[in-house]
Amino acid sequence: MDNHNTSSDSGIVQEFGALAPVRIGLDAQVRSQSVRALNRLLAHTMALRDAYKKAHWQTSGATFYELHLLFDKHYEEQVAIMDALAERIQTLGGVTFALPGDVAGESAIARAPRGRESAEAQLERLAAAHETILLDARPLARAAAAAGDDGSNDLIVSQVVRANELQSWFVVQHLGYRAARG
Secondary structure: OOOOOOHHHHOOOOOOOOOOOOOOOOOHHHHHHHHHHHHHHHHHHHHHHHHHHHHHHHOOOOOHHHHHHHHHHHHHHHHHHHHHHHHHHHHOOOOOOOOHHHHHHHOOOOOOOOOOOOHHHHHHHHHHHHHHHHHHHHHHHHHHHHOOOHHHHHHHHHHHHHHHHHHHHHHHHHHOOOOOOO
């Protein structure tokens, strides 16, 4: 028996990957391209959000208190980015990723181990996750701009790129990197 319901018997009003008609002055091809790109960034952001919460719950050591607060602050900021990305996807007529399986299948961010990591390992993992997002976000912003999707470009640059650059900087400062790293 098939575990996946069809739209006729499950109450689904819009299949994932389909676009609803919207009147925002962008053709369906541009909207579809942006929805795919934004869903990828949403999956990355959901993975990073979860990594921050895990780090928040499991951090330890001499800097416990400040990292505990920093991880929770960054978690909340990633939640706000998730919401902005999801709203943009809906504005474009798309359907957002929303489930853990969607994130695991789409995001390139490495999953943390189940065990408790050192603060340094947590920080290294978070810095790598930010870098993954930033490496994906910049070309996606340029592609959105080139396609005339100024709204998606603005969202990616003003919220995704700027927030992740700043959070990465905070995380890396805790690692105390020397000039040898670039």
